[in-house]
Amino acid sequence: MEQPVVTTKDALLHAAGALFAVHGIEGTSIRAIAKESGANIAAVNYHFGSKENLYLAVIRHVLEKTRCHRSEELLKHRRDWEGKPLLCSEAVYRIVEEYIQQFFTGIHPRWYGRIFMRIFLQPTPILWEIINELVMPNFDSLREVLQCCRPGMGKEEADLWLDSFIGELMHYVFAEDFLLIIPGHRKLSDAGYQKDILRHVAKMLIRGLELPVPVFLQEDIVHA
Amino acid sequence: MEQPVVTTKDALLHAAGALFAVHGIEGTSIRAIAKESGANIAAVNYHFGSKENLYLAVIRHVLEKTRCHRSEELLKHRRDWEGKPLLCSEAVYRIVEEYIQQFFTGIHPRWYGRIFMRIFLQPTPILWEIINELVMPNFDSLREVLQCCRPGMGKEEADLWLDSFIGELMHYVFAEDFLLIIPGHRKLSDAGYQKDILRHVAKMLIRGLELPVPVFLQEDIVHA
DNA sequence: TTAGTGTTAAAACAAACGATTGAATCAATC
DNA sequence: GATTGATTCAATCGTTTGTTTTAACACTAA
Known part of the structure; x- marks a missing residue:
């Protein structure tokens, strides 16, 4: 899924990331990070200066790696599909598809x-800079796509749709x-489930936006 | 919003809850809880036995206080509305309404x-017991309501809808x-925003479920 | 009064914490 | 082979952690 970790710095980042994710920054000791990565206790402070800096590095790393560009790409050719309901539906589908790929299929x-x-x-103030750099532009372009799908939509309504979008997927x-x-709930690693989620969420948003459901989404749930 | 905190035990629970919520159990020290609640350092261990027990008590407290019953109530009279699309829409609306009330309007x-x-x-295994007791029944009845709204829906599809429901609101x-x-995003404490969210999410789910949108939801966004 | 009960207070405990230190090790360059 | 700069190492610093201890306090019942 990633190129093999070689340097101590990379090993620290990935070990710390896995631990931070589960136990948080407070619940993760640099001794645990050192042990998990096979590095020395002093390595964290040597390579990152402090545990907090390492935490910020992890967050920046994740946000950079999981950046989504499809809504941005779609906006470049917005004249091709803006105002054409069926193409708008497809745009929504393709954006959802990218999110699913980023977060569920094991590429990360x-x-x-x-x-x-x-x-x-x-979202500590220290994170704001990273968030504004790596997340906000994506939100902005996504909001703009949604506004293209529903001409005349105000900012407040667009925010509601944006939240629906993010909420459903996150x-x-x-x-x-x-x-x-x-009990009996499918795992996210199940490829069939991923497909069903994609189809369901896309259909849900398309219907919500009162756009036409494309033919390829009209079939029944696909089981794995 | 709550009856005034009098006992040390209650003061500890609420101070700990507020701190746990923001900083997590690892990021919250017993000394901080004691200071915030005005109690002694030893009070936590006296009243709850340990920090972890206090954490569990906080979680149980919150889950008990925020329990939603409307889907359960609706199922008691399911014969009145099951299979009647417009009443199903209303059922969805009323469930969303209860969630909004529980989490956004300042009753908690x-x-x-x-x-x-x-x-x-x-969701630590230690939490499973609490979750199974206080959360799962609610999920089950909610899933059943959704199945009433779309006759013939299988469990897997019902789970997808359940996730959409929870996802949108959570x-x-x-x-x-x-x-x-x-920038410019409204605050959740804004009553007008709460109203808009209720209307938006309800409409979104109703349209997704291919149910008729009731008249009282057909107007434009209500601004505050 | 006395004994018992429930609660609070301050002090202390060992363990673990993040961070630092100076020596040791390594690879590359002269 | 010597020198240099980057990295790793074990040991240790001062602090903070969760928990325990012991004494004190307030109150009730005998």
Whole structure:
């Protein structure tokens, strides 16, 4: 899923990321990070200066690696599809598709999603700079796509749709471990489930936006 | 919003809850809890046995206080509305309404929502018992309501809808502090915003479920 | 009064914490 | 082979952690 970790700095970052994701920065000791990465106790402070700096590095790393560009790309050719309902539906579908790929199909380590949750839970002022640089532009372009789908939509309504969008998708990231408790609930690693989520969420948003449901989304749920 | 805190035990629970919500159990020291509640350092261990027990007590407290019953009530009279699309829409609306009331209108302390997020983030096996007792029945009845709204829906599809439901609503709880970073984004304490969220989420779910949108939801966004 | 009960107070405990130190080790360059 | 700069190492610093201890306090019942 990633190129093999070689340097101590990389090993620290990934070990710390996995631990931060589960136990948070307060619940993770630099001794645990050192042990998990095979490095020395002093390595964290040598390579990152402090535990907090390492935490920020982890967050920046995750946000950079999971950046989504599809809404931005779509806006470049907005004249091709803006105002054409069926193409708008397709645009929504393709954006959802990218999110699913980023967070559910194993292209990234499992703990990336949880780091996202940590950011949402404690958006410390120290994080604002990183968030404004790496997250906000994505939100802005996504909001703009939604406004293209529903001409005349105000900012407040666009924010509601943006929240629906983010909420629907992030829920699976956030509730990943929680869902496992529910008896009989499918795992997110299940490719069939991923496909169903993509189709369901896309259909849900398309119907909500009062756009036409494309033919390829009209079939029944696909089981794995 | 709550009856005045009198006993040391209550003071500890509320001070700890507020601190746990923001900083997590690892990031909150017993000394901080003691200071915040005005109690002695030894009080936590005297009244709750340990910090972890206090954490569990906080979680149980929040889950008990924020329990939602409307889907359960609706199922008692399911014969009245099952299979009748417009009444199904209304059922969906009323369930969303209860969630909004529980989490956004200030009937509970602000930190209750964050405790929910902590549960999602780290559903430790020790929490399973509490979750199965206080959360699962609610999920089950909610899933059943959704199945009433779409006759013939299988369990897997019902789970997708359940996740959409929870995801849409919990997103606002989870992202509360994050949303504040977005320039111009409304605050959740804004009553007009709460109304808009209720209408938006309800409409979204109703349209997704291919149910008729009731008249009282067909107007434009209500601004505050 | 006396004994008992429930609660609070200050002090102390060992353990673990983040961070620092100076020596040791390594690879590259002269 | 010597020198240099980057990295790793074990040991240790002062602090903070959760918990325990012991004494004190307030109150009731005998």
